[in-house]
Amino acid sequence: MFPAGETGADLSNGNCMSAAPAPIRILYCHCAFARVVPADVKTGVLAQLAASSAEFEAVPDLCEMSARRDPRLAALAAHESLRIAACFPRAVHGLFQAAGSPLPQTAQILNMRTDPADKVASELLTGGAG
Amino acid sequence: MSRLDTAHLRTVLYEGPGSLPLEPDARSRIMVALLDKGYAVTSLRDSTHVTALPRDFVVVLGRFTGPPPLFDGAAALQFEQIDGMDPSDVVEAADRVHANTGAAKSGAWKPWFPVIDFGRCTNCMQCLSFCLFDVYGVSSDGKIQVRNQDNCKTDCPACSRVCPEVAIMFPKYRHSPINGDQVSSDDMRREAMKVDISALLGGDIYSMLRDRSVKAKSRFSKERDDERALKERQNCLLKLQKEMDIPMEVLASLPSPDEIRAKAEQAAARAREALGSQVSPEVH
Numbered sequence: 001m002f003p004a005g006e007t008g009a010d011l012s013n014g015n016c017m018s019a020a021p022a023p024i025r026i027l028y029c030h031c032a033f034a035r036v037v038p039a040d041v042k043t044g045v046l047a048q049l050a051a052s053s054a055e056f057e058a059v060p061d062l063c064e065m066s067a068r069r070d071p072r073l074a075a076l077a078a079h080e081s082l083r084i085a086a087c088f089p090r091a092v093h094g095l096f097q098a099a100g101s102p103l104p105q106t107a108q109i110l111n112m113r114t115d116p117a118d119k120v121a122s123e124l125l126t127g128g129a130g
Numbered sequence: 131m132s133r134l135d136t137a138h139l140r141t142v143l144y145e146g147p148g149s150l151p152l153e154p155d156a157r158s159r160i161m162v163a164l165l166d167k168g169y170a171v172t173s174l175r176d177s178t179h180v181t182a183l184p185r186d187f188v189v190v191l192g193r194f195t196g197p198p199p200l201f202d203g204a205a206a207l208q209f210e211q212i213d214g215m216d217p218s219d220v221v222e223a224a225d226r227v228h229a230n231t232g233a234a235k236s237g238a239w240k241p242w243f244p245v246i247d248f249g250r251c252t253n254c255m256q257c258l259s260f261c262l263f264d265v266y267g268v269s270s271d272g273k274i275q276v277r278n279q280d281n282c283k284t285d286c287p288a289c290s291r292v293c294p295e296v297a298i299m300f301p302k303y304r305h306s307p308i309n310g311d312q313v314s315s316d317d318m319r320r321e322a323m324k325v326d327i328s329a330l331l332g333g334d335i336y337s338m339l340r341d342r343s344v345k346a347k348s349r350f351s352k353e354r355d356d357e358r359a360l361k362e363r364q365n366c367l368l369k370l371q372k373e374m375d376i377p378m379e380v381l382a383s384l385p386s387p388d389e390i391r392a393k394a395e396q397a398a399a400r401a402r403e404a405l406g407s408q409v410s411p412e413v414h
Contacts (some may be wrong), residue, residue: 030165032196032301033240036309043162050158055177058161060169063301067279068136072170072186091301091310094245098276113309 025054025079026124028087029112033061037087037112043119045085045124048108062086066095069100074101082107088114136234140191141224142172142207144179148199149192150213151175160191163217168236169224179208187231240317242302243279244289250297250313255401257289257298262393268404284379291374303319 028046031056049056059065067072076082077096078106086092096103098099110120141164145151152160164171174180180188191197193213201207210223220268243250244265253274258266290298290308297319301312307313
């Protein structure tokens with residue numbers, strides 16, 4: 001068996017490590033258990049992340065993680081430079097808060113329910129500069 | 131075992147030293163396949179830092195060219211060779227590992243439950259008083275909290291309709307602002323018009339349900355007009371369904387009027403108690 005050490009995965013984005021004081025962490029929510037995020041947007045975002053050189057974490061469903069207070073949410077929320085592709089920022093903040101791991105104000109949340117894949121992916125990878 | 135205690139299987143798609151890279155399209159398809167099956171995926175391209183959380187099982191998937199590389203931070207990991215596999219084979223490999231771990235499976239439950247926007251919530255306890263399914267509770271410091279998420283009725287956003295501050299979200303709901311979208315002044319105006327949702331229904335919702343029952347009983351005894359009583363009940367349910375977007379399945383599964391009354395009284399007592407404990411420190 002191979003369980004259980006201590007804290008979460010280091011998801012450093014190699015592109016940003018030399019430029020930014022804190023490495024950028026990217027989190028992608030697949031919203032796998034509902035159809036509220038347009039399929040072409042979420043698969044488009046994931047395809048562009050996969051085509052980049054960025055390291056990132058993809059989770060099936062942030063709601064589900066929040067409901068079971070997944071400790072990885074706390075590990076992610078501990079990072080100052082977190083970019084999240086999910087749904088409405090108010091909901092994402094609420095989900096982290098409900099899990100006992102409020103997001104820092106610096107977290108950048110990109111909304112795949114309302115924005116096109118190109119815009120979300122660009123902001124995830126470049127922070128909106130691209 | 132509570133949902134909070136369950137371990138989950140996490141996958142790492144590793145393409146760093148000691149492993150061959152995947153084509154972008156293959157990488158994307160493998161990730162979609164794993165996510166669709168409920169597995170979290172960490173994509174590692176250069177790092178060899180994978181740390182397991184206390185409840186995680188971790189399997190590292192890669193096109194390994196030799197012995198698996200050394201990873202920092204994790205006591206033990208399982209490695210799976212995926213060279214030459216298509217996405218469905220990779221998912222099968224993850225499934226095999228998952229079956230051996232006894233870890234919980236994501237996706238067995240549609241995560242539908244209320245999420246409170248504490249930036250808006252005034253702790254008025256209307257949601258606690260309203261919910262018949264014990265979804266809400268009160269923290270030790272007297273704050274409303276969502277306590278039993280899986281008691282919530284899938285696709286039912288009714289409690290968000292009674293919140294006067296639009297502070298209750300259902301992130302998987304279709305419409306704004308209950309889905310977490312920004313609350314507009316129009317939304318607030320609409321909410322102000324239905325601060326007391328029962329006004330829409332001609333009185334307190336529980337009283338209404340009780341009254342319907344009494345009236346129905348009265349009709350049964352005096353007129354024995356089953357058809358009319360049934361029609362009344364259907365009209366009442368349709369009104370609830372329309373005004374509050376409550377699925378018919380939820381309405382059909384409501385407890386009996388007596389049980390509703392008992393639950394409502396219990397919930398109201400809990401809300402009063404919580405509000406009382408909130409007030410007392412200020413009094414001193």
